[in-house]
Amino acid sequence: MSQPLIVLATGGTGGHIYPAVALAQELAKRGYASAILGMDGGMEERIARQENLPFYGVSAGKIDRSKPNPMEVFKAARGFTEARTALMRIKPKVVVGFGGYASLPGVLSAQSLGIPTVLHEQNARLGLTQKLALGRAKSVTTAYPKVQGLPESRVKWVGMPVREKRMDRKEALSRLNLQEGPLTVLVMGGSQGSLFLNQSVPGALEGACGIEGLCGEYGIQVIHSTGPRWLTEMVPKVQHLSWYKVTGFVDSTAAWSCADIAITRAGSGTLAEAAFYGVPVIAVPLSSSADNHQLFNAKAVEQAGAGRLVEESEITKLGEVFKQALASDQRKKMRDAAATLTPAGAAARLADEVLRIRGGQG
Numbered sequence: 014m015s016q017p018l019i020v021l022a023t024g025g026t027g028g029h030i031y032p033a034v035a036l037a038q039e040l041a042k043r044g045y046a047s048a049i050l051g052m053d054g055g056m057e058e059r060i061a062r063q064e065n066l067p068f069y070g071v072s073a074g075k076i077d078r079s080k081p082n083p084m085e086v087f088k089a090a091r092g093f094t095e096a097r098t099a100l101m102r103i104k105p106k107v108v109v110g111f112g113g114y115a116s117l118p119g120v121l122s123a124q125s126l127g128i129p130t131v132l133h134e135q136n137a138r139l140g141l142t143q144k145l146a147l148g149r150a151k152s153v154t155t156a157y158p159k160v161q162g163l164p165e166s167r168v169k170w171v172g173m174p175v176r177e178k179r180m181d182r183k184e185a186l187s188r189l190n191l192q193e194g195p196l197t198v199l200v201m202g203g204s205q206g207s208l209f210l211n212q213s214v215p216g217a218l219e220g221a222c223g224i225e226g227l228c229g230e231y232g233i234q235v236i237h238s239t240g241p242r243w244l245t246e247m248v249p250k251v252q253h254l255s256w257y258k259v260t261g262f263v264d265s266t267a268a269w270s271c272a273d274i275a276i277t278r279a280g281s282g283t284l285a286e287a288a289f290y291g292v293p294v295i296a297v298p299l300s301s302s303a304d305n306h307q308l309f310n311a312k313a314v315e316q317a318g319a320g321r322l323v324e325e326s327e328i329t330k331l332g333e334v335f336k337q338a339l340a341s342d343q344r345k346k347m348r349d350a351a352a353t354l355t356p357a358g359a360a361a362r363l364a365d366e367v368l369r370i371r372g373g374q375g
């Protein structure tokens with residue numbers, strides 16, 4: 014597996030990077046090497062190194078249709094040239110684009126060199142970078158069976174690749190320093206945390222469960238991932254609640270393995286993980302997400318019955334929705350519905366498709 018044959022163009026956020034990691038792990042199991050191509054110094058570089066994946070860094074520019082910034086356009090153009098040079102050297106058989114502006118140089122330069130490209134759209138609404146690469150992509154794989162902005166004839170559903178690792182509940186609780194008795198509530202924004210959830214969830218849960226953390230017949234404990242940059246200011250805000258723990262970034266495999274319910278943003282990675290682990294979720298979509306795609310993600314989960322949607326504008330309802338969702342019959346219904354959305358096998362299906370396209374090219 015010395016030469017990376019498959020290049021995964023990704024970056025910017027965990028939601029774009031972790032599915033690429035899940036694919037790389039699946040390809041490695043089958044004896045295929047892959048490498049990550051993303052932005053120099055981006056989160057993708059750190060994650061690629063942690064996962065022992067070769068990393069190629071290029072410039073990348075943010076494309077903002079409403080107010081284009083010449084500096085960003087310049088960086089995007091430079092990234093395109095750098096990615097072309099890298100790809101001419103690596104000579105991959107396929108480039109897989111996971112969306113996000115950091116993936117664009119890799120995907121567009123591959124297309125300009127005639128290297129087949131496969132896209133993976135993680136959201137229920139087609140992203141801008143994927144739109145730009147759509148015309149020349151050999152295959153467009155998706156996390157959702159229907160994607161707003163993508164003709165049905167082009168949808169190849171595979172699901173959202175997640176890192177499929179389950180931990181024993183006891184071990185997970187102990188890893189996170191949590192107790193065995195109370196119901197465990199996971200609060201998690203996206204990979205960078207969420208200021209909105211940080212500001213609204215502790216008060217809503219204290220309002221619903223009081224200073225003792227008792228919601229009707231249930232005692233609860235909370236593990237809240239604040240995002241590294243907000244941890245320091247969050248600690249004093251919850252220190253009067255013995256049942257409320259905050260951390261800058263949580264080991265999400267452990268957290269999902271012991272959570273009984275979760276309050277999260279509606280990034281597709283988070284929602285796919287909730288479904289994989291069978292955790293009922295109260296999703297609060299980021300209203301400023303591109304084209305409001307998180308609202309579409311959250312609606313898909315609510316429509317399937319696997320969770321509840323609370324928009325930012327109705328956040329005062331959160332405590333009440335939480336109390337309703339905590340009832341054991343409600344949690345069971347949502348857990349059962351989550352099973353219908355499980356992304357189990359998505360990485361394998363995506364690998365099948367990537368290798369099919371690779372095979373076609375010899």
Ligand SMILES: CC(=O)N[C@H]1[C@@H](OP(=O)(O)OP(=O)(O)OC[C@H]2O[C@@H](n3ccc(=O)[nH]c3=O)[C@H](O)[C@@H]2O)O[C@H](CO)[C@@H](O)[C@@H]1O
Nearest residue numbers: 026027028029031135203204238262263265280281282283
């Ligand atoms: C702000 C924004 O535009 N976010 C987008 C971004 O994902 P973003 O990274 O914000 O969110 P996702 O929910 O998709 O993924 C987060 C990932 O980070 C992990 N995690 C998070 C916090 C933590 O403490 N520990 C941890 O491990 C989660 O387990 C998950 O694997 O790309 C996604 C996929 O295109 C989109 O659906 C999101 O809308």
